[in-house]
Amino acid sequence: MAETPQPSAALPAPPKSMDEIMSLCKRRGFVFQASEIYGGINGFWDYGPLGAQLKKNLRDAWWDDVVMMPCWGRKGPTGDAVRTVPLDSCIIQNPKVWVASGHVAGFNDPMVDDKETKQRFRADHLQGLFGLLQQDTHGLARLVPTGGYIDGRTPVATVVASSQHEAFDLLSGDRKLQKAAGYSNLRYSSQSQMNETGGVHVFFEFRGQDAEGYVYGVDPEVMRNSPEQVPSPFTGKPGGLTAPRQFNLMFKTYIGATATEDDIAYLRPETAQGIFIHFKNVVDTTRVRIPFGIAQTGKAFRNEVTPRNFTFRSREFEQMEIEFFCHESEAMAWYAFWRDWRMEWWRSIGLGGGNLILREHERDELAHYSKATSDIEYRFPFTAPGYGELEGIAYRGCYDLQQHQEHSRVRLDYFDTERGEIGPNGQPKGERYLPHVIEPSAGLDRGVLALLCEAFTPDPARPSGVVMKFHPRVAPIKAAVFPLVNKDGMPEVADRLAADLSKRFARRGFIESDAKQSIGKRYARMDEAGCPFCFTVDGDSLTAHTVTVRDRDTLSQERIAIDKVCDYVGERLGEG
RNA sequence: GCGGGCGUAGCUCAGUGGUAGAGCAUCACGUUGCCAACGUGAGGGUCGAGGGUUCAAGUCCCUUCGCCCGCUCCA
Numbered sequence: 050m051a052e053t054p055q056p057s058a059a060l061p062a063p064p065k066s067m068d069e070i071m072s073l074c075k076r077r078g079f080v081f082q083a084s085e086i087y088g089g090i091n092g093f094w095d096y097g098p099l100g101a102q103l104k105k106n107l108r109d110a111w112w113d114d115v116v117m118m119p120c121w122g123r124k125g126p127t128g129d130a131v132r133t134v135p136l137d138s139c140i141i142q143n144p145k146v147w148v149a150s151g152h153v154a155g156f157n158d159p160m161v162d163d164k165e166t167k168q169r170f171r172a173d174h175l176q177g178l179f180g181l182l183q184q185d186t187h188g189l190a191r192l193v194p195t196g197g198y199i200d201g202r203t204p205v206a207t208v209v210a211s212s213q214h215e216a217f218d219l220l221s222g223d224r225k226l227q228k229a230a231g232y233s234n235l236r237y238s239s240q241s242q243m244n245e246t247g248g249v250h251v252f253f254e255f256r257g258q259d260a261e262g263y264v265y266g267v268d269p270e271v272m273r274n275s276p277e278q279v280p281s282p283f284t285g286k287p288g289g290l291t292a293p294r295q296f297n298l299m300f301k302t303y304i305g306a307t308a309t310e311d312d313i314a315y316l317r318p319e320t321a322q323g324i325f326i327h328f329k330n331v332v333d334t335t336r337v338r339i340p341f342g343i344a345q346t347g348k349a350f351r352n353e354v355t356p357r358n359f360t361f362r363s364r365e366f367e368q369m370e371i372e373f374f375c376h377e378s379e380a381m382a383w384y385a386f387w388r389d390w391r392m393e394w395w396r397s398i399g400l401g402g403g404n405l406i407l408r409e410h411e412r413d414e415l416a417h418y419s420k421a422t423s424d425i426e427y428r429f430p431f432t433a434p435g436y437g438e439l440e441g442i443a444y445r446g447c448y449d450l451q452q453h454q455e456h457s458r459v460r461l462d463y464f465d466t467e468r469g470e471i472g473p474n475g476q477p478k479g480e481r482y483l484p485h486v487i488e489p490s491a492g493l494d495r496g497v498l499a500l501l502c503e504a505f506t507p508d509p510a511r512p513s514g515v516v517m518k519f520h521p522r523v524a525p526i527k528a529a530v531f532p533l534v535n536k537d538g539m540p541e542v543a544d545r546l547a548a549d550l551s552k553r554f555a556r557r558g559f560i561e562s563d564a565k566q567s568i569g570k571r572y573a574r575m576d577e578a579g580c581p582f583c584f585t586v587d588g589d590s591l592t593a594h595t596v597t598v599r600d601r602d603t604l605s606q607e608r609i610a611i612d613k614v615c616d617y618v619g620e621r622l623g624e625g
Numbered sequence: 626g627c628g629g630g631c632g633u634a635g636c637u638c639a640g641u642g643g644u645a646g647a648g649c650a651u652c653a654c655g656u657u658g659c660c661a662a663c664g665u666g667a668g669g670g671u672c673g674a675g676g677g678u679u680c681a682a683g684u685c686c687c688u689u690c691g692c693c694c695g696c697u698c699c700a
Contacts, residue, residue: 068693076636076650082691088673089691152700160700273626291698292626298700318700354626354698362699416700431694512661534657569660576660585659597659606659 067430070505071359073515077577079103079501080360092356092364094494099578102525102558104367104497108346109557110398110522111369111491116344120390125340126382133342133371134335138323140348141302141314149456150322150449152299153315159293161272163283170209172293175282176216177204177267203275204267207282217264269293300350300364316350321488323347324372325449328484329461339463339484340375340383346493358431360494367493374484376465377447381421383487384444388423391440391489395425395496399520400503404428406436418448425491427499439499440491447483454483504579511604512569517579518602521621526580527558528618531571533587535564543586546596546611553615557622576601581621584614 074080078097082089096104112135114121119131147153159172179202206227210216220227272279273292281289300316303309317323324343331343346369356362375383392407410422422443426436454461461483468480504517521527530547532539547562554560561580563571568585575583583599589608590596596614597606609617 071692072636085691087690091691351699357693359692514661531659533659536657567657567660567662569662571661572659573661587658599659604660 065430065502065505065507067359067502069507069515070430070502073505073517073577074100074501092353092362094360094363096497099525100497103500103519103523104493106523106525106558107398107496107500108367108369108493111394111493112344112346114394115342115369115371119342123390126386127340127379129340131342132337132340133344133373134331134337136324136327136331136343136345137347138320138327138345140317140350141304142317142323142326144314145456146322146326146453147299147315147318149452150325151452152318159269161293162291163281163289170282172269172272173266174209175207175267175272175279176210176213176264177202177279178206178208178220179204179263179265202268203271203278204280206285207267207280209282213264213266220264298352298354300352318351319349319490320345320347320368320370321372321449321490324370325453326457328372328374328450329459332463338467339465340373340379342371342373344369344371346370358429358437360498361429361431361437363494366495369491369493369496371487371489372449373487373489374463375487376468376482377485380444380446380485380487384421384442387487387489388442391442391491392425395439398500398523399518400427400439400499402503404499404503405439408436416443416445418446420444420446427495427502429499429502437495438492439495440489442487442489445486445488447485449486450483511573511576513573513576516576516601519579519581521581522623524579524581525558526561526575526578527554527622528582528584529561529563529571529575529580531562531568531583531585532564533568533585537588538591539586539588540564542590542611546584546586546614549615550618554618554622572599582618 071080074097077099079100081095081097083093083095084090116133116135119133123131125131144153161170161172161175206220208216208219208223210219267279272290276290276292277288279290280287283289299318302314302316303312304314305312324345328343331337347367348365349368350365353362353364356364360366371387373383373387388407392405395405404427406426406428408424408426410419410424415422422441424438425440425442427439428434429437431437450461453459462481463484464479464481466479467477469478472478500519500523501517504519506516506518507514508516519525528550530543530550532543543562543564547560551560561575563574565571572583579601581601583601584596585599586596590611594611595608596611597608598614598617599606
């Protein structure tokens with residue numbers, strides 16, 4: 050037979066193709082398009098048998114290392130072991146939760162942002178100051194288009210106001226704005242009504258020093274198509290505004306069968322808020338003391354404008370979030386601790402190498418409540434040479450607890466008996482405070498996608514052409530057992546070995562046994578599925594009680610005793 | 626949201642108006658002696674969906690859904 054092929058390590062790594070990765074995901078049952086037989090549904094993906102197990106393994110690894118043995122037993126910056134407790138909160142909560150968190154505000158109308166001042170306002174509240182057209186022989190009628198806006202005209206100045214009247218007041222009271230727009234001394238001239246297009250349109254005309262004009266709503270088409278020409282109401286600079294954007298990113302649903310507007314609820318856009326709203330319950334019931342974390346995994350939903358890049362931006366996705374509560378004075382130390390450990394953790398499950406980076410946010414990138422944020426980013430084939438976010442570690446101050454405290458009117462502060470001045474009895478008097486929060490928030494589906502992309506390794510020297518080099522800890526198939534040929538008692542020995550392996554490892558992943566077709570074909574199938582170890586029962590197995598073990602990554606084979614096989618696998622799965 | 630491309634078997638694709646195809650994969654039987662061997666046989670398609678033009682549509686037209694790429698966006 051052919052010689053053992055050598056891995057083509059000497060050759061430079063061929064570029065990874067997202068198409069090929071997606072094709073393999075479909076072919077081997079890692080990821081399917083949701084509702085595929087009905088034509089699919091944009092932004093939703095399902096996991097096939099291997100993908101479901103891969104995802105579970107990643108989630109379990111996170112749970113083990115975050116909840117059961119936090120940070121691998123490492124001590125935190127305060128010298129104590131890291132403590133976390135788990136939580137599992139509902140996808141649907143009282144809508145007030147999302148009002149408090151800021152997710153509901155202004156989400157039902159197209160919104161415009163000022164890029165410089167970061168102020169956001171409703172697009173239909175942008176009122177413009179327009180000069181009259183030079184040759185306006187047809188009068189104002191020609192300015193009246195459809196929809197109540199002045200079609201296609203660019204204002205020389207803008208203000209945010211809910212009515213033309215208010216807009217005129219603002220404009221006429223702001224000499225600086227007038228001057229910037231080339232006018233001065235604006236005053237009310239007349240109010241005309243038009244009904245050329247069936248509707249009544251009211252113009253607030255004005256007269257300035259040298260010109261006339263009118264105040265009217267800014268055409269959304271203009272804001273959308275040429276935002277670079279629209280002056281900002283805050284800075285007066287043209288181009289300072291974004292185009293109007295729909296921000297209804299939360300999925301709506303109705304509670305109860307009546308489905309009226311009063312019954313509206315939302316699918317959670319993040320799991321984090323479920324943790325914040327139970328902060329007090331957890332403190333009161335579990336004897337945790339600050340510093341400690343609450344961890345949760347679960348589905349979240351966002352009505353993304355543009356789902357794209359395979360599972361990277363999906364409308365339904367799973368998060369793995371920790372909210373770590375600590376005293377403000379120690380928050381930055383904990384922030385650095387979590388940031389660095391999370392980075393180590395992703396490396397430990399196989400995302401080492403140059404594709405993983407830690408990126409500290411610039412100051413102007415930070416949310417207003419955040420004092421520091423960093424992203425752990427992976428270089429996906431579709432982001433290369435750039436990176437895509439896997440996990441964000443944010444120092445959120447006490448913003449979230451404060452918001453919920455205000456909106457719910459329930460005190461969420463914490464009485465820390467280990468702080469405060471030492472009293473006459475030698476005991477600290479205690480300190481009452483709102484804890485500060487470090488939030489390591491990871492995307493499980495993005496993690497799975499990164500594992501798939503990282504594992505995907507084209508190798509022309511192999512019969513399969515590709516090998517999935519999953520870390521054994523996350524590999525969906527942990528081991529495979531093959532009889533070299535299907536006779537001479539080999540299948541029976543193989544069956545017994547597979548049964549032993551299953552007994553010990555089947556809770557962590559599949560144990561495959563396969564007696565069909567040539568041995569090479571079976572190895573090739575396991576390469577594509579990313580099975581790290583293949584044990585082959587041959588003639589010597591019957592007499593010497595040994596099998597060969599083939600290493601997926603090196604293709605090397607060694608012979609080990611049958612009764613050592615389970616320990617061999619156990620060691621490599623990280624059981625020590 | 627805008628522009629471009631694509632959609633035929635599980636996968637990769639051919640098929641420019643006239644009987645739905647290939648390779649690989651899958652299954653069965655035989656063979657088998659460490660890297661997708663071989664032989665024989667089998668199953669698998671309303672050509673993404675809907676409508677239209679035509680004697681006749683996978684092929685031409687319209688609509689729609691999905692995916693990919695670029696811009697935009699990512700609270």
